[in-house]
Amino acid sequence: MSATSASPSSVAPAPVRRAWIAVLARTPRDDLEAALERALRDIPAPPYDWLRPPEIGLAMVRGRIGGSGDPFNLGEATVTRATLRLRAPAGADATVGVACHLGRDRRRAELAALADALLQMPEHHAVLHKQLIEPLAAQQAVKRAGRQQDAAATRVEFFTMVRGD
Template sequence: MSATSASPSSAMRRAWMAVLAHTPRAELEAALSQVLEGVSPPEFDWLRPPETGLAMVRGRIGGSGDAFNLGEATVTRATLRLRNAAGAAPVGVACHLGRDRRRAELAAFADALLQLPEQHARLHDQLIEPLAAQLAAQRAARRHDAASTRVEFFTMVRGD
């Protein structure tokens, strides 16, 4: 949190939005309902209800060369504003690959809640950190599986 404002830094927000964007709906829904258990969630207004569209995916030749259009990907996005009587109402945004509208709703709602100073620490500890750890474990497992299929080649030199 910045000393001059109550809002989180953009790097912190990018980090939690990445976690929300990569978490499957069932896991996000279960984690969010567990965190909000016994608490009445704030009401919100849709600024942009969940909608699905296409985004152009671009690549670079050799990873750093000229850009080219690789193809299109289906993307779902949503934007909402919490009804917050005390102070400025935070705006939650979500964007992820795929067509899951409910997942976009949940991610936008979680993003808005994480911007509330009184909710941020608790939600970050109970929602974002466990989901981030779970995603990191899944990535590590995929890396381990891929590494187990790695083949190392070497050349033997025949006698002089």
């Protein structure tokens, strides 16, 4: 096993990485750019090479009848994805960062892939998680709660009155 594949698991297990990638994928570009700029004040942004530069494509969106029934193809959604590798000193394995999000924003994919790569590095993980992922996740949780309250306000309770036989 190479140090590249060992690096993420030494910092965080796969479900934790999946969670921070999800936070990065749901964050708008302006928020991500500002948060990453603040977090990288003390950390110099390392140089990197593209394994897959930001590219725009389509992904099939699948749905289920009634939420649990048979799956069907609902339609296509525009997505942007990117993969980069941080340049490592000679003899060291480089860290790979990935990003994928809905929409056509190449810069956002670049920022998310860079953040993912830096979060996998043990020397930067704790600081970046605290300054980048936690505030963005909290912001998303507040927005989600607001949407849930708005939806709950429109909920209608249906009930059936049974007539006597």
